[in-house]
Amino acid sequence: MKYAQPLRITELSLEQKTSITSSRGxxxxxxxGKTYRIYYNPDRxxxxxxxxxxxxxxxxxxVRVGATLSQKNPAYMKADVDGDGIPDExxxxxxxxxxxxxxxDGNGRGDVCDDFDRDNVMNSADNCPDQPNAxxxxxxxxxxxxxxxxxxxxVTEKYSWLPWLGMGIAGLVVLILFALMFKSGVKKxxxxxxxxxxxxxxxxx
Numbered sequence: 569m570k571y572a573q574p575l576r577i578t579e580l581s582l583e584q585k586t587s588i589t590s591s592r593g594x595x596x597x598x599x600x601g602k603t604y605r606i607y608y609n610p611d612r613x614x615x616x617x618x619x620x621x622x623x624x625x626x627x628x629x630x631v632r633v634g635a636t637l638s639q640k641n642p643a644y645m646k647a648d649v650d651g652d653g654i655p656d657e658x659x660x661x662x663x664x665x666x667x668x669x670x671x672x673d674g675n676g677r678g679d680v681c682d683d684f685d686r687d688n689v690m691n692s693a694d695n696c697p698d699q700p701n702a703x704x705x706x707x708x709x710x711x712x713x714x715x716x717x718x719x720x721x722x723v724t725e726k727y728s729w730l731p732w733l734g735m736g737i738a739g740l741v742v743l744i745l746f747a748l749m750f751k752s753g754v755k756k757x758x759x760x761x762x763x764x765x766x767x768x769x770x771x772x773x
Contacts, residue, residue, distance in 0.1 A: 595630065597621070608638060611657055612647040664692045 597620055598604060646655035652665035660669050661678030670679045680692040687700040695704050696713030705714045 595624065598631075607641060607644075611655070612649075664690070 594606065596604075597618065646657065648655055648659070649662055650659070650665040652659070652667045654667065654669065656662045659678075660666070660671055660676060661681035664678070664680045666678045666680045671677065671682075672679055673682070673684075675682070681690050683690055683694070684697050685694070685700045687694070687702040689702065689704065691697040694713075695701070695706055695711055696716040699713070699715045701713045701715045706712065706717075707714050708717070710717070
């Protein structure tokens with residue numbers, strides 16, 4: 569099976585029809601002269617590297633220890649793999665932090681670790697969670713996949729300073745044209761004299 573997050577035992581339905589289990593036990597490889605402490609009801613898996621493995625095919629060398637009184641572990645803390653403050657046993661998304669626990673489709677899996685578009689990419693890592701895009705192509709590198717990116721101009725979206733540069737150049741051109749028009753108007757006044765007619769040569773007879 570392949571799944572987006574670790575499966576809880578409550579998400580599986582196991583049926584045992586061939587035999588009935590009447591007792592439970594724990595068998596492990598013990599080292600002489602060592603003291604061991606057994607914790608019940610673990611909520612996480614601990615992998616220890618060992619150079620030997622027990623022989624489960626026979627009972628040779630097996631020491632049977634009877635039931636003993638159990639006590640609470642004062643150092644016990646419930647597992648919280650993603651560190652969102654919600655214990656794994658109650659977290660609807662164990663591998664990705666989701667404090668709000670949103671689950672819009674009500675399937676028991678948090679939205680951030682669900683896969684709405686079924687493209688094998690979790691929503692939290694999918695740059696287009698509502699439309700399939702397994703390749704995650706994002707031409708303009710804006711964090712939105714091409715299949716759901718509605719921008720018309722990918723160049724201006726990628727380089728946000730381009731529109732401002734264009735407006736700046738347009739404004740500068742307008743100022744230059746205004747200055748040229750003003751300068752040409754001053755020259756005409758100097759060549760034609762003032763409005764009172766002084767300084768204008770009379771017409772030749």
